[in-house]
Amino acid sequence: MVKYPAALKVFVAIDCIIFGFDGRDLKLLLVKRNLEPQKGNWSLMGGFLYPDEDLDQGAGRIVKELTGLTNIYCEQLTVKGDKNRDPGARTVSVVYFALIKIEESDEELVRSHNASWIVLERRPDLIFDHNQMVLDAIDHLRYKAALHPIGFELLSETFTIPQLQKLYEAIYDVPIDRRNFSRKLLSTSLLIDTGMKNIHSTTKKATLYRLDKVRYNEKFHAFWNFMADSSKS
Amino acid sequence: MVKYPAALKVFVAIDCIIFGFDGRDLKLLLVKRNLEPQKGNWSLMGGFLYPDEDLDQGAGRIVKELTGLTNIYCEQLTVKGDKNRDPGARTVSVVYFALIKIEESDEELVRSHNASWIVLERRPDLIFDHNQMVLDAIDHLRYKAALHPIGFELLSETFTIPQLQKLYEAIYDVPIDRRNFSRKLLSTSLLIDTGMKNIHSTTKKATLYRLDKVRYNEKFHAFWNFMADSSKS
DNA sequence: CCAAAAGTGTTGTGTATACACCCATGT
DNA sequence: ACATGGGTGTATACACAACACTTTTGG
Structure with a gap:
């Protein structure tokens, strides 16, 4: 058994970019934070990786917590780990990309998390590096939808x-x-x-x-x- | 200032899949480990993320340490974070995908790290989930090279x-x-x-x-x- | 009967493939 | 001179874009 130096440990977060389509506009499911840090500002739905779960499980958990949905299209997009991206503590965030059918999501649950479906072009400024994550996700959606029937x-x-x-x-x-x-x-x-x-x-x-x-x-x-x-x- | 619960912290590693081509075969730059854990077994070149570096910097540092090269093609591929992937401790590994010109790499440096260029099809079994990482990378290479002039x-x-x-x-x-x-x-x-x-x-x-x-x-x-x-x- | 949206057809242009042929070089 | 590999040409099929026309429906 080998010991790794504990000083190297960092927080691992999971952030989910959740796309929907209402027949006219592409929308994002965004959360208005009701706890610190950055209370009152908009962000992606996210959370820390639990010690007893795999990354994909964590993403599934977070999406389910907000929408009630389980068998959705969800894939890992990137990892963001700039050393100052979260001013609270060194945090590496795994970004997930999810596509869901808006009308199947649980409105009640969404509201209770202070979240809403927001038209992509009219999205507010987001916390940390979440704006860049969304830009990455739009690129990815365009790229992928051109090649695969997603x-x-x-x-x-x-x-x-x-x-x-x-x-x-x-x-x-x-x-x-x-x-x-x-x-x-x-x-x-x-x-x-x-x-x-x-x-x-x-x-x-x-x-x-x-x-x-x-x-x-x-x-x-x-x-x-x-x-x-x-x-x- | 908010405190996150320290128990959630994990190790973040960076592993680099380094491809080369010698005119006939695709090759991988692999390391025969000379320290624990898994001493004597083959693995990708990797290391822990330093507290004062961004992820891309970390990947650059690791590639440079092994090959001496700096301005190479290197992109983030995936993150692997299965809870039991590293039996030593909960570790999330960011996998990087690098393409280099074999003849520009520093042979001396490669040898001193106990590494060698190994023909892709004749690669040995690798530690942890590194085999799967290589399979992902081959898929990615095929996918990407079909669409972009890499x-x-x-x-x-x-x-x-x-x-x-x-x-x-x-x-x-x-x-x-x-x-x-x-x-x-x-x-x-x-x-x-x-x-x-x-x-x-x-x-x-x-x-x-x-x-x-x-x-x-x-x-x-x-x-x-x-x-x-x-x-x- | 008319406007608006859905469904089907045709035709030209470009791109990919499957070939055949000629050129340069060392033995 | 000939075997080996590099370079160029051409015909065919297929996919895509740009069009015109017909059908269904509610008002």
Whole structure:
């Protein structure tokens, strides 16, 4: 048994960037802090890593605590460890990237944590280096959604192609040709026609599809070449 | 000033996966440990994060200590923090991914650390979760090299197109058509003809190119669509 | 009947692939 | 001269972008 020098120990935090989509805008789930430090300011949902949990477990715990959801899309994004990033103490923060379906999250729970869904472009200034974390996450979302079919994680179980298109237009902030988009999506064979129509429409009712989960898992790792260009590592 | 509970502190290590290419094989720079724990077994080069350094600085320090090199391609890959990953103590390890030009590394220094360049496919079993880290890194290399021109980081300042091709064939373990490869590379306008030829060849001498660093930096983030498919996150 | 949104078709352009052919070099 | 490897050309298929047209629905 070897002893490591205890002076090297640091705090390990986990911060979660939680994206949602309401049909028009991309949103972030942010917390208005009601305890020190930085009480009253906005931040990402986070917490310290517990001694008895793995990193992914910790992220799952934090997301569940805020939204009530368990089986969501959640992946590790980066680690931030600048020596002065948290003025309270040397802290290394593992940043997680989560995509959830807003309407499945527990409103009650969200409110009780003093959190809200905030439109991405209208987000407030965040504490510490959380602003940079969000910028990293937006880059990552654009990068990843261009190559892998993760967009579905932000929509409900059934969705229409026009809804999906609005999502991609929100992610990349560009208009997309309706006809080419539709054809490309249908050719992925990831969509299953439910036979139902979107009854909420006031004009022609769009077809409701659901995701073919088997094909989704098979095809997830294959490149998609979906959006022609994006940015960032 | 707020106090965080000190019991939550953990060790933060940095482990570096260092890739090289010798013209035929992809290689890893691995260390045969000469101190406990796991003395005599192979591992990645690593160390603890110092209290007065940022994470990227720590990775730079560790790579420099082993190779003597400073301005190399080095990016954060993942964080591993399974609660039992290091039996000595709860440790979170930040894994870095580095690409270096083998011939520029300091042989003396490498030897003095009990390290060697080992052909990727013939690597020994590594300690802790280092095997998984290497697998992650190979995936990442394939993924990234398919989209961004990082291959150049593994070749010398001047290189020939056939050399570059051998590198990509090693990365993806597939044969590539010489003519299409050449055309695709030349069309990137990342290559500058040095006017020199590879004098080591025994047949027709290939043209030596060097990287257009300005264009490289401009184009780095644009997708490349280089290899048709790869795998992984 | 008309406006607005959904669905389907066509066509041109560019990019990737699969080939064939010529050139330079050392033995 | 010939074997080996480097360099250039071309035809085909396929994917993508830019378009026009038809259908459904509520008012």
